[in-house]
Amino acid sequence: MITGTPKPIEEILEMVEPYDNIIVAGCHGCVTVCRVGGQKEVEVLSSTLRLAREAAGNALSIKEMSLERQCDPEYVESMRPVVEDYQAVLSIACGAGIQFLAEKFPKTPLLPGINTGFLGVTERQGEWAERCQGCGDCVLHLTGGICPVTRCAKQLFHGPCGGSTAGFCEVDKDTPCGWQLIIDRLKALDQMENYGKLKPYKGWSASRDGGPRRIIREDMV
């Protein structure tokens, strides 16, 4: 899923300062699962903002909305009948959702209520960790199902570097060394021969270095 973290309330209050009435928009997708932008978070954030603005003697009127997905035109349209009644939309979906609303409602300022993080997994209750950078050219079949681009701080294709100590990365003593994980798994799978080959230079054009990416499925268009 796409993960994120809430922006500090002070930063959000500063963003909404010029407005008297706004929509706070959540999303039932990834950000609901990682508890940062779902319906419940819309309610909590809206209450906090109302109370803060009332206390400041500058009341803020808020419409609470939660879309099924902010990244899908079908659901975004549900906001159209009301969006122009408000001065701005504070979205707590991921960056894709926020931008999609901005695209669909060009006259309405869009404010980000969260900092979008990474493509990750729930390791345990309340803890998420990155697993994929969407680099567009997957090599997981060669690396024991563990991604060197994401899990190695230097994105090495022939790791580990000299900074791997007792299974952990020199960049952060609590972060496992991605290449130690890869080697352990290749050994367990009896696939160590995959380590002993020089890999071609990665084509980063399939990643963000090729500019904004687009997928067109002719069979679906």
Added chain:
Amino acid sequence: MKSGSNLERVLEAGHFSVTAECGPPRGADPDHVRKKAAFVKGNVDACNVTDNQTSVVRMSSIAGCMLVKESGVEPLLQMVVRDRNRIALQSDLLGASALGVRNLLCLSGDHQKFGDDPQAKNVFDIDSMQLIHLVKTMRDDGVFPSGDKLEGAPKFYIGCAVNPFADPYEIRVPRLRLKIEAGADFVQTQCIYNMDTFKRYMEDAKKQGLHEKVKILAGVTPLKSAGMAKFMNKFVAGIDIPDDIIKRIGDEPKEKQAAKGIEICIEQIGELKEMEGIAGVHVMAIEWEEKLNEIIDGAGLLPRPVIEQEAVSP
């Protein structure tokens, strides 16, 4: 000859080689490099010039190499893939070769987290293994990795670094083999203090005949004090200093600890000289270049051999 460098000539002639390193300054003062080069001159076959080591911004290694070269010392250019994409790497390689730099050490580079710009974006477009391959392709095939023909191939004696003391151990020799397959001509190791681990590493490398495919220069760093030894052991990843070495230095009074560190370093070089498969030493006297002569002379490695230069096309 692949590069015609002095280091290559000395190693190919079968001599036990000596390299050292100069860290460029945190500023634009060329005299800083010249002073260090003066300590190095006459004691080594080539001198590494580090490339923003520990991600701390310093004078560029290519500029440092030129200052070292002008001082009469053969430079060895360190190049990390942390700060340059493949375009910048190729360009700097061409420039360095054009300026007469003939030795190169291909490195990943310390993560920027450890430097003074931890918010910097890192590059790592290719890794150090692939940089070795890139340089070899340019040197031996006369083409860019893209396939286009070079107007003059760069001439480098290609080096790589290995750390026999990092984890996991079992990947260390296979990783050296990969670097040799990618095109490394010589290796400089991380500082060796734990001889037992290093001997095991060399035995494993020799089983695969790797010592015959690449020139292995064993890395040593003299310890200035027991405090420095403890600090490095605890905080520098991939450094393994056995307790008995720390104790030997620590048993000395403070003012004599540096001399003991040098004595131990000379002993280590003596032991490494006798080890099969070791082609030389790389003496990293960090901010202690003035002691290089004492160490290298003490180890019986002076004067350095002079090997006639063959004609090498530019």
